[in-house]
Amino acid sequence: MRLKRVVPVVVSLCCATASAEAPRDREVYITLGSDAAGTVRSSLRGGSAPTLVREANGVSVLKLAETQLSDVSSIMHDKYHRCAGFMAHDTQEEALAALTPAQPTQSLVSYTLDNAPVVNALFSGLQEASIRSTITQLSSYTNRYYNNSTGGTQAASYLQGIWAGYANGRSDVTVELYTHSSWTQPSVIATITGTVFPNEVVVIGGHLDSIQQYASSPSTALAPGADDDASGVATLSEVFRVAMAKGYKPARTVKFMAYAAEEVGLLGSKAIAQAHKAANVNVVGVLQLDMTNYRGSTVEVSLVTDNTNAAQNAFLGSLIDTYTGYSRANIACGYGCSDHAAWHAQGYPASMPFEARYDLGEENPNIHKASDTLANSTDGTNWGTANHALKFARIGAAYLAELGKGGLPGMPTDTVDPTVSLTAPASGATVIGTTNITATANDNVGVSRVEFLVNGAVKGTAFSSPYSYAWDSRTVANGTHTVAAKAYDSAGNTATSATHEVRVANVSTSGTYDSTYKTVRCSAAAATCDSGTLFNGRGTRGPELNTPNTLRGTCKDGSTGTYRSDESMEALKVSTVDGSNFAAGKQVKVEATVFAYLNPASDRLDLYYTANATATTPTWTLITSVVPTTANLHTISTTYTLPSGANQAVRAQFRYGNTAPTSACVSGEYNDRDDLMFTVQ
Structure with missing residues (x-):
């Protein structure tokens, strides 16, 4: 017999009010790769072993005490080189829902490389010294633990302050603390509103918290976290700094995020990703920067292939090859290994470039320890620099410019409309069942998408040539209807084809x-x-x-x-x-x-x-x-x-x-x- 309990959960994009330090003895649930579930259950120290609730699709649900989350993080890092390697959930229902493979919640955008002037301009402003300075500051706190009322919140306040300074009062930019009701440390979000497609959102993120492995008191233990993940946050912070300094205005809305509570189950990014999905936000791409400043492999960049989006990964690989020439390899890092997995779980396309061959254990050996300092970071030759992180800043800047599109002050403005023609069905045609609506489109820079309209309403979208949409005419009543196509370029210029009248004659x-x-x-x-x-x-x-x-x-x-x-x-x-x-x-x-x-x-x-x-x-x-x-x-x-x-x-x-x-x-x-x-x- 099945017994079910339904717990209503309301998630909002509005920031909640942070509470006092949350109770630490409550039961929580985690999802993690089934390959690691047995090890966690047998190895966990303190309290009773977690209870296995259910397993499906290579993922297991465990029930345990909240006080054991930091130990799970340590076990996952020590045994499987995963960080955090699991997702934490407040309810069993939420954890069970995570067993289901993610389904995309939005259409993929057109991936094009046509914004080189902006990429190169952003590259020219990136500075190793600036990244190094941010790493130094973030790693100066005793720790940035998610439930620490000092270092964890101080680091967030520091970051909000410098990001607000970079924005310098721009009316199209907001910088805010995204507070969470169940723990102390807030996340930090900087938003640049898009000029052309403000409802299409690009996210670039890293995690703000740090943790010391197997510490008896994680909230007081020394955890500078210079590489994990002050380096990733400093890298994306540098991309934001240069974007503001150059006056960059993206076509799509771009959000820079420093997540709280990654080390204890991706809690911050999970809450934010769930809130975006609940609000039907069209997040068209997510880039995660987690550990960017330790080169432990011969290759310079490793691209994570699991719990990521294959199409966006190919786009990211093309960015790296075209704009940087960095050597790269593909790796798998396991279930929930960083915040990209939280977005992937909500159906959003996410990617993660990493500093070393994670799957071969070539990442920084000092992470989750008191020795994770800037002095122990290397570009493969020099120690104590941010040279390796600078490479990831270039990758982040290229991703920003080519997915966010848009331009810089003084750059030529694209004012040329695309052209579009409807090629089928012919005007006056009789259609039954499913028929293809097809079009040709061209632009002086590049067509970003073609929409297909029936009676003036958008019914389908194509992002690359040949532009086509399979229209089921049985979704409308028999009689005369109009079809047309509308083309867009990345500057927001549009053109609509001539309208064709067709006669629908289905028998139903x-x-x-x-x-x-x-x-x-x-x-x-x-x-x-x-x-x-x-x-x-x-x-x-x-x-x-x-x-x-x-x-x-x-x-x-x-x-x-x-x-x-x-x-x-x-x-x-x-x-x-x-x-x-x-x-x-x-x-x-x-x-x-x-x-x-x-x-x-x-x-x-x-x-x-x-x-x-x-x-x-x-x-x-x-x-x-x-x-x-x-x-x-x-x-x-x-x-x-x-x-x-x-x-x-x-x-x-x-x-x-x-x-x-x-x-x-x-x-x-x-x-x-x-x-x-x-x-x-």
Whole structure:
């Protein structure tokens, strides 16, 4: 039997008020790589061993005392060279939700290298001495522990002050302390509002806190953290300083962030990333700078490939090759190894360039120790400089200019509009089903994106040529509609194509309940058969009308749990891909709308078809079986080819238990089956 507890969580982008030092004996949850879970449970010192709550997709959930977080950090660093190597969560529900692989929350932008004048201008202002000065100041505190009311908060206040000084009162720049309610140290955020695309956000971050490994009292132990991560914060601080000194104005909004509480489970970055997602902020890219000033490898830069975005990693590699020529290698650093993982967990594209071959153990041996000082940092030859960090400042500046776009005072302004022409469908054309809207676009500098409009509303976006969008015309009513394309360049210049009028002529049918076959049926041959709301609910949960909505009333639904908390099959739709009527040999799309459990990885959707729905005992053929990746209400789709047969049906079986399907009627108290019957001509 499953017992569930729902805890409402409200997250806001507004800064909360910092509390006094949080209680240190409460239970918390962490997620970490399953490869490390056993070691943490057996090695943890002080208190009882953590409890294993659940494991899925190579990630484990452990329950432990908050006082044990610093020890977990030390174990992860000592045994696995990961920092922090886990994520901390206040509730079991939040931790279980983290078991699900992240899904992107936004469209990727167009990655182009066309802002070299800004990159080179920023490069000219970067100074090793300035980075070194910031590292020196940040590492001068006894420690920057997240729950330390002195060093942790003093470092944040210092950083806010120098960033505010760099901004020098610019009206488009804000510098603030982002306070957290559960611990003392605030994060620091500097925001430059974009001039062209202010709702598209670029984040450059590093973590402000430090920790000493296995310290009996982390809040008082000596932890200068010069490399981990005063170096990363000083690196991004230098990029911000030069951007302000040069008068840089980005096209996209850019946020520089120094996160609190990374060492105890990415707490600061997780809170900020979750707040951005809750507010539907379109974060188009995240760069993490964690340890930049110790060259322990022959290569100069190591790019983290796990818990990062492959497309943005390729873009970052191109930046490094084009603007710096630094040697580089790819590495894996494990689950939750730095703050980029917190953004990745929310579906945002994140990347992390690192100082050394982390996977080979070539990183700074002094981190998490009293010996992590500037004197023990090296560029491979010289000690006590910020030469290696300067390389990462150049990478950060290139990333800023090429993803943030924009320009500098005195630079030529791009005032030339792009050109765009709609190439399909032709004006006056009749369209059915899914049809491609295509366009050509050009610009004197470069096209950043092309939007496709139906009746004046944006329906799709393409970021690179050939510009195309697959429009399902069945989403609009039959009749005359307009289509057009709109092109943008990185300076915000736009152009819209001539409008084409097209005639939509789809044949669509909504199903009705058939008392003979005891489920929803579309009795006339058409292009679509849709259950509408007739399948909503599961058995007595909801309740579901005409339950169980399976052919001849076979295969009863489970009736345990709560509607819209536990599993249910909510709607089913079948439609031909080309928009013509159902016929043997036609490819059809099946769309099943389900309500998945909080941990969707524990569920499974099985889709079947039968070619003879009128048979007393229909034969069911499996189309596909899918484990959901998203909790709550969402739609899962697949395609198959219609066989011969005048009366056909599809079955959606949504069930608790992600084992492979054994039949089209798996019994279970949370399981729901619905059959949709339709006519094939």
